[in-house]
Amino acid sequence: xxxxxxxxxxxxxxxxxxxxxxxxxxxxxxxxxxxxxxxxxxxxxxxxxxxxxxxxxxxxxxxxxxxxxxxxxxxxxxxxxxxxxxxxxxxxxxxxxxxxxxxxxxxxxxxxxxxxxxxxxxxxxxxxxxxxxxxxxxxxxxxxxxxxxxxxxxxxxxxxxxxxxxxxxxxxxxxxxxxxxxxxxxxxxxxxxxxxxxxxxxxxxxxxxxxxxxxxxxxxxxxxxxxxxxxxxxxxxxxxxxxxxxxxxxxxxxxxxxxxxxxxxxxxxxxxxxxxxxxxxxxxxxxxxxxxxxxxxxxxxxxxxxxxxxxxxxxxxxxxxxxxxxxxxxxxxxxxxxxxxxxxxxxxxxxxxxxxxxxxxxxxxxxxxxxxxxxxxxxxx
Numbered sequence: 001x002x003x004x005x006x007x008x009x010x011x012x013x014x015x016x017x018x019x020x021x022x023x024x025x026x027x028x029x030x031x032x033x034x035x036x037x038x039x040x041x042x043x044x045x046x047x048x049x050x051x052x053x054x055x056x057x058x059x060x061x062x063x064x065x066x067x068x069x070x071x072x073x074x075x076x077x078x079x080x081x082x083x084x085x086x087x088x089x090x091x092x093x094x095x096x097x098x099x100x101x102x103x104x105x106x107x108x109x110x111x112x113x114x115x116x117x118x119x120x121x122x123x124x125x126x127x128x129x130x131x132x133x134x135x136x137x138x139x140x141x142x143x144x145x146x147x148x149x150x151x152x153x154x155x156x157x158x159x160x161x162x163x164x165x166x167x168x169x170x171x172x173x174x175x176x177x178x179x180x181x182x183x184x185x186x187x188x189x190x191x192x193x194x195x196x197x198x199x200x201x202x203x204x205x206x207x208x209x210x211x212x213x214x215x216x217x218x219x220x221x222x223x224x225x226x227x228x229x230x231x232x233x234x235x236x237x238x239x240x241x242x243x244x245x246x247x248x249x250x251x252x253x254x255x256x257x258x259x260x261x262x263x264x265x266x267x268x269x270x271x272x273x274x275x276x277x278x279x280x281x282x283x284x285x286x287x288x289x290x291x292x293x294x295x296x297x298x299x300x301x302x303x304x305x306x307x308x309x310x311x312x313x314x315x316x317x318x319x320x321x322x323x324x325x326x327x328x329x330x331x332x333x334x335x336x337x338x339x340x341x342x343x344x345x346x347x348x349x350x351x352x353x354x355x356x357x358x359x360x361x362x363x364x365x366x367x368x369x370x371x372x373x374x375x376x377x378x379x380x381x
Contacts, residue, residue, distance in 0.1 A: 037331035039321070039368045046327050051360035052250030053323055054310065057343075058302050058352040062295050066342035067270075069225035069243060071277075071288040077217035079190040083206040087111035087185055094213065096198045100189045106213055109185040109206055117169070124166035131155070131162040193217035196286070221284055223255060223275040225292045229264050232271035234296040241275045243292040245284075249359055253277055253284070257294070293342050305343040310356045311336055312365040320350060321357040321364045329357065329364060 041049065087109035094106045135155040141147045197214040206212060223243055227235060239257045254277075261272040275292065277284065310320050311334065318336040321329040337345030350356065357364060 039329050041327040049360045049363050052358050053355045054358045056350050056354045057305050063297050064293050064295050064340050065231045066293045067225050067227050069223050069290045069292040072222045073216040073286045079215050080211045081213040082211050085113040087206050089204045096195050098195045102192045104189045105186050107187050111185045114185045120169040124169040128162040128166050131159040135159050221277050221279050223277050225273045226270040227273045231296050239295050241292045241294045243290045245290045304346045307358045308344050310358045311344050
């Protein structure tokens with residue numbers, strides 16, 4: 001199932017390798033020498049290898065750390081909707097996954113408290129109207145010298161008392177500011193975004209302690225990294241982190257550091273560091289786990305780097321696997337430099353923008369060694 005094309009054997013080849021592997025990346029001599037290092041994988045085996053690739057990067061050489069992280073909603077664009085009073089659900093107007101706008105109706109509830117509060121406000125409005133009419137009548141009578149001024153003063157005080165009662169009644173209705181007509185209470189979205197969760201059905205008795213809807217804008221999410229305190233104090237605001245996700249193999253999403261926690265989480269001795277990630281297409285979901293590579297300390301000059309898993313020991317050399325088509329991979333000798341967090345500096349052999357195998361590189365190396373018949377030793381003689 002595995003076909004390996006080996007370089008021509010010869011005593012001079014070993015020497016050639018040690019000379020060439022430090023030639024500049026992409027040099028003609030090196031490419032010519034490596035044309036013989038190739039591995040072909042049968043399609044049925046390729047499926048089992050679950051190979052992922054990544055592009056060779058040119059990045060700052062400063063120190064980096066790789067830490068666990070998890071995706072969370074952007075709390076600046078997030079709301080939980082609950083009923084302000086005990087009420088019966090009449091109609092549900094939105095479901096999980098719906099895109100809603102701020103102010104859009106979500107659910108209609110029947111509430112005795114709303115009905116009572118509305119009645120009290122209406123009665124208070126009527127008392128104010130009656131008190132004003134009485135004041136106007138007494139002012140007219142006083143103008144005709146038919147009643148003393150004291151009666152006018154008392155009528156004016158009655159108006160103020162009625163207005164105060166109306167204000168108090170309106171305050172009782174204030175929690176139901178989004179209510180509909182009569183005793184119908186309409187709950188509306190407080191922010192625009194996606195209905196992340198709906199926990200309400202028709203006929204249910206909604207309780208103020210229970211969240212009925214969770215709504216958030218998922219176009220931009222928070223990634224909270226759990227960084228050991230010794231490293232977190234060297235992370236800088238505005239630094240760019242690179243996150244990889246188990247659910248999205250071979251894909252890296254970058255985002256800036258926007259907040260660094262001010263308190264150590266005692267059990268883990270870590271400090272939360274928050275990145276902001278754009279989420280085009282909605283591929284990221286709150287709750288996803290990730291590994292994030294963060295720069296710490298002062299940035300260095302640019303270097304060529306690949307993920308650590310991409311670099312394998314093949315015989316007496318370091319190598320990466322370059323995809324050349326379905327099931328076709330070149331074995332490219334590289335000069336291995338420093339470890340940079342979850343990446344490795346590459347001194348020679350590849351150029352920025354080239355694609356290398358990451359997940360599955362170890363299995364390709366094993367198949368290459370097995371087919372070469374050297375049991376992990378160099379296949380050239």
